[in-house]
Amino acid sequence: MSSIVMENVFIDFPILQQDQRSLKRILSAPLATSRFRLDDRSKMIVRGLRDINLNLKDGDRVGVIGLNGAGKSTLMRVMAGIYPPTSGSVEVKGRVGALLTVGLGLRDDVSGYKNIDFCLLLFGVSVDEIPEKREEIVEFAELGDFIHLHVGAYSTGMRTRLAFAIATAIDPEILVLDEVFGAGDATFLKKAHDRMHDLIHKARIFVFASHAPGLLEQFCDKGLFLDGGAIKAFGDLREVTEAYEEAIRDRT
Amino acid sequence: MKLIKSGHSSAANDMVVGIMDWRLWLRLGWYDVVARYRRSWVGPFWMLATTVIFVVSLGAVYSILFKMSLRDYMPYVAIGTVTWSYISAVTSESLQTFVEAEVYIRQVHRSPIIYTLRVVWRNLIIFGNQLIVAFLVAVVFGKFSLAHMPLVAIGLMFLFLQAVWISIFLGILGTRFRDLTQVVQNIMQVSFFVTPILWMPTSLGDNSWIATINPFYHLIQLLRAPMLGQNPEVFSYVFASCFTLAGFVAAYFFYSKFRNRIVYWL
Numbered sequence: 024m025s026s027i028v029m030e031n032v033f034i035d036f037p038i039l040q041q042d043q044r045s046l047k048r049i050l051s052a053p054l055a056t057s058r059f060r061l062d063d064r065s066k067m068i069v070r071g072l073r074d075i076n077l078n079l080k081d082g083d084r085v086g087v088i089g090l091n092g093a094g095k096s097t098l099m100r101v102m103a104g105i106y107p108p109t110s111g112s113v114e115v116k117g118r119v120g121a122l123l124t125v126g127l128g129l130r131d132d133v134s135g136y137k138n139i140d141f142c143l144l145l146f147g148v149s150v151d152e153i154p155e156k157r158e159e160i161v162e163f164a165e166l167g168d169f170i171h172l173h174v175g176a177y178s179t180g181m182r183t184r185l186a187f188a189i190a191t192a193i194d195p196e197i198l199v200l201d202e203v204f205g206a207g208d209a210t211f212l213k214k215a216h217d218r219m220h221d222l223i224h225k226a227r228i229f230v231f232a233s234h235a236p237g238l239l240e241q242f243c244d245k246g247l248f249l250d251g252g253a254i255k256a257f258g259d260l261r262e263v264t265e266a267y268e269e270a271i272r273d274r275t
Numbered sequence: 276m277k278l279i280k281s282g283h284s285s286a287a288n289d290m291v292v293g294i295m296d297w298r299l300w301l302r303l304g305w306y307d308v309v310a311r312y313r314r315s316w317v318g319p320f321w322m323l324a325t326t327v328i329f330v331v332s333l334g335a336v337y338s339i340l341f342k343m344s345l346r347d348y349m350p351y352v353a354i355g356t357v358t359w360s361y362i363s364a365v366t367s368e369s370l371q372t373f374v375e376a377e378v379y380i381r382q383v384h385r386s387p388i389i390y391t392l393r394v395v396w397r398n399l400i401i402f403g404n405q406l407i408v409a410f411l412v413a414v415v416f417g418k419f420s421l422a423h424m425p426l427v428a429i430g431l432m433f434l435f436l437q438a439v440w441i442s443i444f445l446g447i448l449g450t451r452f453r454d455l456t457q458v459v460q461n462i463m464q465v466s467f468f469v470t471p472i473l474w475m476p477t478s479l480g481d482n483s484w485i486a487t488i489n490p491f492y493h494l495i496q497l498l499r500a501p502m503l504g505q506n507p508e509v510f511s512y513v514f515a516s517c518f519t520l521a522g523f524v525a526a527y528f529f530y531s532k533f534r535n536r537i538v539y540w541l
Contacts, residue, residue: 104384132310
């Protein structure tokens, strides 16, 4: 049984870069819905997520929609355990695999081979599983002898193939997928496509952030509409998509 | 891909989990060393070469300056500078601990202790490498004493432990306050000259307190003295033990309080 339970989750990002005072002046006219706030020690914060209550269980396939900056990536990072909530509670049961960025963190100075081991370990794959997965990744990435060469010598295409192969070699019970992952055209060759589908279908809970309604319909049956860091609608995908499109129309 | 229960895990849990993930931090640290030296054709020998050049030229010139015999001065300086470069590297690199691990931290949930141990391990490798030079100098000038090897081990232990807490403590501080790098570098630069590394504490005469209150002096002394075949003062052990304990307590409390903030400060 996998599940994600979020109760009254707030995520506040501190603003450390800007001059806080001048920013305060700009925002001195307080808007009720403003995401800029002052915390109790009057430091500037941006509210990333506000009052998120969510309960996902086995079989849930959720498409997360919302404008840029609505909090989609933040929500996914919370599910992946990367952002501990500022307040509220998050309980995730099951192995989470989060595909959020393509970058991955390949080390330029060591071979592709060693990079595979390293990244798999980083993603929490157990040591016994590594040889098998390594084999499979090498085969998928089609790097040939390059696999023994340091990654710094790879072409962009080779890097992407390797990064994609490693990231998708995991078999999570909960798959959290951001649209930006694998958005590169090269990645979505037929083979990569199949691999991605496989991964999605194997996951018990699937959470997918995307701007493309077509893609969401293909993989999800539930929709979650995020706006300004809060959940505007959650339920049947079609209804939520309609609510989203209506909200966009009203805004423009 | 682990069972995540936010709010349930603790600082102590992080530390245990972090240490258990030795496969990761050993690799991270080693790859850092590889990355640093792969472009030079002499590879890791470059580390040795720079140390040798530094120690020999410094030893030769300063022994004349301080009117000391090369036999006494050269090994003293060799061990002192090598130990110092370890302490100083740990201190300044610790500030970047989480900043340099940003790509990992923002992508996957792991105990942040992995990244602090990576800094420790990386510096231990380099230190061990340079220590060979210091060791050889001690042997060549007839200072080596087998009987003092257990004390050498204890000295190394102390130096290792400092890196563990410093990387946690400064790692968090350095993530929140990015301009600390300049401050710390300044402090370390000054410390190099006020710590008995190039000069002997005996030259302080009546003002020996200058060395006595300096934690760096005691830490260096715990390794330097036994490597020169001498016994460190008991006070140095007491001082270093208290210093280490205080450091760990501070690092632990600091970590417990701010470990959840690290990712937000990146």
